[in-house]
Structures are given as structure tokens and as C-alpha cells.
Amino acid sequence: MNTIVMKFGGTSVADTDKIKNIVKIVSKEVKKNKIIVVLSAMAGETDKLQKYLDDFKSQNSIESDLVLTSGEQVSIGLLSIALKKEGINSLPLLGWQVPIITDDNHEKAKILKIDNKRINKFFENNDVIVLAGFQGINVNGNITSLGRGGSDTTAVAIASAVEAERCDIYTDVEGVYTTDPNIEKNAKKISKMSYEEMLEMSSTGAKVLHTRSVELAMKNNLILQVLSSLTKKSGTFIVDENELIEKEIVSGVSYSKNEAKVTISGILDKPGISAKIFSLMSENNINVDMIVQNISQDGILANITFTINQKDYNLTKSVLENNNNELDYKSLSLDKNVAKISVIGMGMMSQSGVAEKMFKTLAKNAINILAISTSEIKISVLIDKKYTNIAVKSLHEVYNL
Amino acid sequence: MNTIVMKFGGTSVADTDKIKNIVKIVSKEVKKNKIIVVLSAMAGETDKLQKYLDDFKSQNSIESDLVLTSGEQVSIGLLSIALKKEGINSLPLLGWQVPIITDDNHEKAKILKIDNKRINKFFENNDVIVLAGFQGINVNGNITSLGRGGSDTTAVAIASAVEAERCDIYTDVEGVYTTDPNIEKNAKKISKMSYEEMLEMSSTGAKVLHTRSVELAMKNNLILQVLSSLTKKSGTFIVDENELIEKEIVSGVSYSKNEAKVTISGILDKPGISAKIFSLMSENNINVDMIVQNISQDGILANITFTINQKDYNLTKSVLENNNNELDYKSLSLDKNVAKISVIGMGMMSQSGVAEKMFKTLAKNAINILAISTSEIKISVLIDKKYTNIAVKSLHEVYNL
Numbered sequence: 073m074n075t076i077v078m079k080f081g082g083t084s085v086a087d088t089d090k091i092k093n094i095v096k097i098v099s100k101e102v103k104k105n106k107i108i109v110v111l112s113a114m115a116g117e118t119d120k121l122q123k124y125l126d127d128f129k130s131q132n133s134i135e136s137d138l139v140l141t142s143g144e145q146v147s148i149g150l151l152s153i154a155l156k157k158e159g160i161n162s163l164p165l166l167g168w169q170v171p172i173i174t175d176d177n178h179e180k181a182k183i184l185k186i187d188n189k190r191i192n193k194f195f196e197n198n199d200v201i202v203l204a205g206f207q208g209i210n211v212n213g214n215i216t217s218l219g220r221g222g223s224d225t226t227a228v229a230i231a232s233a234v235e236a237e238r239c240d241i242y243t244d245v246e247g248v249y250t251t252d253p254n255i256e257k258n259a260k261k262i263s264k265m266s267y268e269e270m271l272e273m274s275s276t277g278a279k280v281l282h283t284r285s286v287e288l289a290m291k292n293n294l295i296l297q298v299l300s301s302l303t304k305k306s307g308t309f310i311v312d313e314n315e316l317i318e319k320e321i322v323s324g325v326s327y328s329k330n331e332a333k334v335t336i337s338g339i340l341d342k343p344g345i346s347a348k349i350f351s352l353m354s355e356n357n358i359n360v361d362m363i364v365q366n367i368s369q370d371g372i373l374a375n376i377t378f379t380i381n382q383k384d385y386n387l388t389k390s391v392l393e394n395n396n397n398e399l400d401y402k403s404l405s406l407d408k409n410v411a412k413i414s415v416i417g418m419g420m421m422s423q424s425g426v427a428e429k430m431f432k433t434l435a436k437n438a439i440n441i442l443a444i445s446t447s448e449i450k451i452s453v454l455i456d457k458k459y460t461n462i463a464v465k466s467l468h469e470v471y472n473l
Numbered sequence: 474m475n476t477i478v479m480k481f482g483g484t485s486v487a488d489t490d491k492i493k494n495i496v497k498i499v500s501k502e503v504k505k506n507k508i509i510v511v512l513s514a515m516a517g518e519t520d521k522l523q524k525y526l527d528d529f530k531s532q533n534s535i536e537s538d539l540v541l542t543s544g545e546q547v548s549i550g551l552l553s554i555a556l557k558k559e560g561i562n563s564l565p566l567l568g569w570q571v572p573i574i575t576d577d578n579h580e581k582a583k584i585l586k587i588d589n590k591r592i593n594k595f596f597e598n599n600d601v602i603v604l605a606g607f608q609g610i611n612v613n614g615n616i617t618s619l620g621r622g623g624s625d626t627t628a629v630a631i632a633s634a635v636e637a638e639r640c641d642i643y644t645d646v647e648g649v650y651t652t653d654p655n656i657e658k659n660a661k662k663i664s665k666m667s668y669e670e671m672l673e674m675s676s677t678g679a680k681v682l683h684t685r686s687v688e689l690a691m692k693n694n695l696i697l698q699v700l701s702s703l704t705k706k707s708g709t710f711i712v713d714e715n716e717l718i719e720k721e722i723v724s725g726v727s728y729s730k731n732e733a734k735v736t737i738s739g740i741l742d743k744p745g746i747s748a749k750i751f752s753l754m755s756e757n758n759i760n761v762d763m764i765v766q767n768i769s770q771d772g773i774l775a776n777i778t779f780t781i782n783q784k785d786y787n788l789t790k791s792v793l794e795n796n797n798n799e800l801d802y803k804s805l806s807l808d809k810n811v812a813k814i815s816v817i818g819m820g821m822m823s824q825s826g827v828a829e830k831m832f833k834t835l836a837k838n839a840i841n842i843l844a845i846s847t848s849e850i851k852i853s854v855l856i857d858k859k860y861t862n863i864a865v866k867s868l869h870e871v872y873n874l
Contacts, residue, residue, distance in 0.1 A: 088528050088529065091529075121547065124547065124551055125551075125554070127489050128489065128492075128551055128554045128555060128558070129558075130554045132553065132554050132557050134553075134565070135550040135551070135553045135554045135557075135565055136550070136554075138546055138549065138550040138553075138565055138567075139546065139547050139550035139551065141546070142543045142544075142546035142547050143543075145539055145540065145542070145543035145546070146522065146525065146540050146543050148539065149536040149537070149539040149540035150525055150526075150529055150536070150540065152533065152535075152536045152539075153526070153529045153531045153533045153536045153537075154529055156533050156536075157529070157530075164535070164536055164539055166539075166616075168569075169614060213570060215567075
């Protein structure tokens with residue numbers, strides 16, 4: 073008998089009816105397979121808990137994780153009750169009961185070890201294991217959490233540990249789309265894509281999967297499926313690139329409005345100056361994405377532009393202002409009115425002209441490019457936020473998606 | 474250094490301000506003592522979780538306990554954060570982390586073992602332990618709960634395990650009163666009373682303490698104090714009867730409106746008939762309190778009246794109806810319009826006339842007595858519910874409370 077892991081997010085466990093819908097989905101698979109269901113907390117619950125922590129300005133990670141991981145305890149209990157009502161032998165398990173051993177990094181812990189012998193033991197008397205996502209335990213016996221969206225990672229990690237046939241990630245959309253259907257109504261569901269493409273999609277703004285979970289699936293060559301808990305259609309399979317018969321040159325267009333642009337003007341153009349800026353950023357755990365450095369015409373003063381996540385806006389501002397003694401720049405500006413638009417496709421590696429087509433399309437729509445970054449299978453540009461929709465729609469069209 | 478256990482209920486952790494108030498109380502004691510704080514879930518939280526279980530008609534005790542015990546995880550995390558903010562070294566612990574080992578009786582588990590060496594180990598690096606009340610773990614590794622009000626029992630059990638100097642139970646009242654101040658404004662706070670008196674008070678309706686916690690304190694000769702978290706006054710001390718210099722003849726009047734009266738009429742008066750009825754009740758886990766059996770005048774048919782908890786009303790009705798074949802009674806009536814009024818006092822043991830005074834007082838107020846039950850230190854009568862207030866007030870007066 074094979075094992076299948078099914079992960080359901082907060083909206084899929086939000087109320088009695090939705091939990092009963094999961095029972096239906098599990099019922100269909102349980103005759104043929106051993107099932108591990110991984111759940112998030114009921115929708116809104118983790119936000120409520122986070123609000124308590126914010127009220128107390130919590131800087132205590134042991135306590136924060138204790139509070140944050142309480143929500144899954146409720147959802148797994150309720151689903152297990154509902155499964156048993158339908159005669160399905162089910163066992164609810166918290167992270168520490170498995171145990172899911174993690175490192176010490178509270179609020180963003182990494183899974184170190186899951187003992188598949190223990191899981192097999194649990195399956196001796198049960199057909200379904202209902203596992204709390206998002207949580208683990210460290211070697212000191214403290215509860216840890218994997219960070220927001222961490223239930224995807226729990227699902228992929230447990231699927232890898234038991235060598236599951238595949239890991240199904242149930243969401244409220246039918247799969248991964250060529251772009252956001254809310255912007256472009258012609259967006260199509262992608263039936264199959266590579267881990268690398270999914271990684272680029274996630275990291276450039278598509279909110280379907282937790283990036284870490286895709287990395288982990290890629291490492292373990294685990295088949296992922298993103299599908300809807302409300303329809304019976306198959307979703308998007310995420311697989312090794314060798315499984316893709318024909319590689320799309322561009323398989324999707326993604327966008328992110330969570331970026332902020334930072335421009336440091338009039339800084340002395342001497343060796344080591346950008347190293348100094350970016351060390352400051354990294355010391356403060358600020359992730360820097362695109363970087364543009366304009367070498368000055370006179371060779372003395374330069375401008376440096378880079379992007380950060382909007383959540384780091386205030387921190388970045390104060391770090392740069394507090395270090396102007398050392399950096400000695402003329403002016404600093406931060407701008408949230410930007411968006412990052414990305415085109416992604418495995419075929420790009422072997423095909424030229426993709427970038428050219430992108431720049432031409434944007435130019436035709438009079439959209440100015442503020443910064444560019446590329447990888448082997450992705451081109452991202454930074455533009456004015458107000459052009460997001462037109463950029464996404466025109467790129468979606470020009471690449472025949 | 475002595476250890477003091479402090480227990481705070483749901484209303485004392487209901488919001489940020491109330492949690493900060495606990496920090497103040499702990500701060501005062503932490504210089505002189507090692508402190509274990511035992512917490513309930515935030516007010517309303519356990520009710521909300523119980524409602525989820527009711528929606529699913531849960532009959533699965535492992536799951537029910539998993540769901541019900543999630544609330545304390547939040548309250549202990551938040552208090553520990555607040556304590557650390559004030560520079561107090563605090564450690565939050567869940568039941569399984571201590572561990573508090575219980576038996577297998579989910580939803581009403583009994584504590585079997587708490588290892589005080591482990592607690593002492595935790596105190597090596599911490600001045601305060603913030604412990605989740607109400608919960609434990611059984612030998613199979615499943616989370617158990619001690620039943621509603623179980624946090625009192627957790628507090629007494631841990632206090633006994635570490636041989637604490639005393640266990641302070643913080644509530645929203647200033648202590649145990651001679652009767653309910655909502656009914657009789659002249660009710661006075663009792664400064665010291667015996668375990669036995671407190672037990673009778675709890676089991677006859679006073680909602681101050683979980684009965685099991687008082688039994689456990691008595692068994693371990695642990696000093697309990699019931700006091701308010703909002704005033705600085707000392708509360709009611711509950712101690713061994715030998716510590717009481719003068720034993721009050723009647724120390725309190727309590728009442729309960731949770732009773733229902735069951736009358737089985739026209740049943741054949743033959744040996745073993747009441748045994749049959751009460752076996753049926755006990756097989757169905759229905760607690761029977763007062764019993765009145767009227768031997769019939771003709772010696773053939775009898776009436777049997779007894780009281781049950783209102784929560785067992787429907788169950789009792791159906792059990793008796795379904796067994797009329799065997800019991801063969803003429804009629805069955807159940808009545809929720811009753812109240813149990815009790816007078817309690819250690820001095821009763823050595824003093825006569827207490828019952829007479831009670832019956833006279835009720836008669837003077839034209840209150841009919843439907844049933845009577847007594848113990849060495851308690852007399853309870855069942856009356857029509859509408860006379861509750863007048864009965865309580867007049868008894869409170871006649872015994873000079």
C-alpha cells in the first residue's frame with residue numbers, strides 16, 4: 073500500500089462543513105492508500121494568536137511558538153472526530169508526538185529529523201494520521217514553529233520521510249496558473265511544471281506554495297500536486313524537470329507588490345562601498361533582492377538602488393540613516409510604489425530572445441523599467457506599481473500563455 | 474526557599490491588563506519564594522472549544538482532550554512573556570512537558586504522578602514556572618484533561634508534589650463566604666475553615682473550588698487559600714480541622730439549583746427494587762444524591778424519589794422509560810423546579826438541635842421540605858426552587874452568620 077500525504081490550509085478547516093468536505097476527500101483515497109493529512113489552524117486563528125503576541129510585544133521565542141502552535145491542536149482534533157464518525161480509523165498527532173525534530177530557530181525552525189519507523193508503527197492500528205502542520209519540537213523539549221506557511225513544509229517533510237507516492241497540497245484554487253486569474257481572466261491552469269519553475273514562481277510573488285516546501289520536494293524528488301479541495305479536477309503537478317516532455321519557454325508570469333525600492337544617492341564611488349551597505353543589510357536580517365549600481369559619470373559619486381521586502385521598510389530606513397556617518401551619502405529615498413513582474417520558464421535556458429520580447433512589450437506599453445534581475449529560468453523587472461495589471465496582461469499575451 | 478503555588482482562573486487571564494495584574498502579584502512573592510503559577514485558559518476559550526466538539530457530537534475522548542487543552546497553551550505563553558518583560562526568569566510548561574502523568578480516563582483523568590525532581594531541575598534556571606492547568610498525559614502519550622475546573626486540581630497536585638508552603642487559589646471573589654453575597658448582602662468572608670467544611674460547601678453548590686482539589690489538599694494536608702486577584706486582602710484559609718481553634722456550629726449556607734427531582738410512583742414494594750433502580754443509574758454514570766422511599770400503606774405499591782444533576786435529566790428519563798418492563802412502575806415524573814439548601818459546620822458533630830432549628834425556620838417561612846440528606850457536618854434539604862432566596866436568607870440569619 074502506498075502512502076499519500078494531503079495538506080489542507082486554514083480555509084479548508086474553517087468550519088464544520090469544510091472539515092466534513094475533507095472527510096469526503098480522504099474517504100475516496102483511504103481504500104487504496106495509507107493517508108497522512110497535514111492541517112493548518114482554522115482560518116483566522118493564527119492571526120488572532122499573533123495579535124496576542126503583538127499586544128505583549130513578544131520577543132520571547134519559546135513562548136511565541138507555544139502560543140502560535142496551539143491552533144493546529146484544535147483542527148486536527150476536529151478532523152479526527154469527523155473521520156471516526158465515518159468509520160475511518162484515525163489518529164491525531166501533534167508535532168512533538170511524532171516527533172518532528174527541528175533545530176533551535178524558534179519561529180522559523182528547520183526540520184532535522186522525522187523517524188519513519190514511528191510513523192509505520194502508528195499505521196499498524198490506524199488508516200489515517202492527522203498531523204498538525206507548522207510545528208515541531210527541538211532537542212530541549214520546546215515546541216518550535218516553522219514560520220508562516222510552514223504547514224506546506226511539514227507536509228513535504230513527512231511525505232519525504234515515509235517515501236510517499238505524492239504530496240497533494242489542497243488550496244482554494246485549482247492549481248498553479250500561468251498568471252493571477254484575478255488580473256488576467258485568460259490565465260490557464262498549468263498541468264505540469266518543474267520544481268525550479270515553481271520555486272521561481274513562489275519567490276517572485278505567486279502565493280501558492282511555501283518556497284521552502286518546494287525546495288524540500290525538489291531535494292527529495294517528491295511529486296507535488298496543487299489542487300482545489302472544492303472540485304474533483306486534477307491540479308498542477310510539480311515534478312523533476314526530466315519529467316517534462318516539452319519545456320515551455322515561458323510557463324508563467326508572476327508579480328509581487330510587496331517590494332520597496334531603496335535609493336542611496338551621492339555616495340563616494342570607492343571599492344567596498346556596496347559591500348559595506350549590503351553587510352549592514354545582512355547584519356539586520358534584511359533580504360535584498362534586485363541591485364542596480366550606477367557608476368557616476370565623474371567617477372566620484374555613485375547611486376545605488378536595491379529592493380527589499382516592504383516589511384523591512386522602517387528597519388532599512390533607520391539602519392541606513394543611523395549609519396550615514398560611515399556611509400556618507402548625500403540622500404536616501406525609499407519607495408513602496410513599485411511592483412516586481414517576472415516571467416518564468418524552463419525553456420529559457422535554451423532559447424534566446426525572451427528578455428528582448430519582455431522589454432519590447434513593456435516599452436510598447438510605455439512602462440519604464442527601474443531594475444532588472446535574472447536567473448537561468450527567470451527574468452524579473454521592477455516597475456511602477458500602477459502598471460502591474462497592464463504589464464501582467466500584455467506579457468501573458470505576448471508569450472502565448 | 475519555600476515554594477508557593479498560585480492558581481489563576483480564566484477571568485484572571487482574560488486580557489492583557491489582567492495578565493499584567495498577575496505579573497504584579499507574582500513580583501511581590503518571587504523575592505522570597507519559588508513560584509509555580511497554574512493557569513486556566515482565557516475566559517470563554519474552553520466554552521468555545523467545547524462548542525466545536527458539540528457541533529461534531531464528539532464521542533472521541535482522545536480528540537476531545539486534544540481540542541480542550543489547547544487554550545492553556547496560549548495563556549501560559551502570554552503570562553511568561555509578560556513576566557520576562559519585568560525581568561523575571563520564567564518557564565512556561567505544558568502538562569506533558571512536566572510531565573503530569575494521569576490515568577486513561579479522558580475528560581476526567583486523575584493525576585497519578587508528578588516527579589518533583591524534574592520540577593526542581595526546572596527551578597535551577599528559573600524563578601517562576603508557569604504551568605498549564607487542567608491537562609496531563611497518559612502512559613500512551615495522549616493528552617488528557619482533568620474535567621472542568623481541573624486547574625484547581627492541577628494546582629493542588631503540583632503543590633503537594635513539591636511540598637509547597639501553601640497553594641493560593643485566586644478568584645474574582647475575596648474568599649469563601651458564609652453564603653452567596655448575591656443573595657444575602659450580610660454574607661461574611663470566612664477567614665479559616667476545615668477541608669471537610671469546604672468539601673461540603675463545594676459539593677452542595679458553592680462554586681469556589683473544584684471538589685477534587687479540596688480532597689487532594691486534605692489528603693496531603695496542604696494549606697489552601699482562596700483569595701481575590703484584585704484586592705490585597707488575605708482570603709479564606711482552608712486547613713486541617715485541628716488548626717481551627719473554635720469550631721463554628723454552622724459556618725455556611727450553600728445552595729444548588731442544578732438538581733432535578735425524579736419520582737417513580739406505584740412500584741411494587743418488594744426487596745431489591747431500589748437496588749435495581751440505583752444499579753441502572755450507576756450503570757449509566759448518573760449520580761444520585763438524596764433518596765426518599767415512601768413505604769406504601771398497603772404494603773404493595775411504593776413511591777421512590779431521588780435527585781440527580783440536571784445535566785442527566787434526559788438520560789435518566791430515557792433509562793427509566795426504557796426499563797419499565799422490568800421495573801413495572803405506574804408513573805414517572807421529573808422536576809427541575811427544585812433547589813438544594815445546605816447548612817455546613819464542623820461544630821455540628823458535637824452539637825444537637827442544628828437540624829431542628831433548620832426545619833423550624835423553613836416551616837416558619839412556609840417552605841415545604843421535599844427530601845433531606847445529612848452527613849456528620851452537613852444537613853441538606855430539597856425545596857421548591859422559588860423559595861431559594863428566602864431559605865438562604867433566613868437560615869443565614871438564624872445561625873448568626
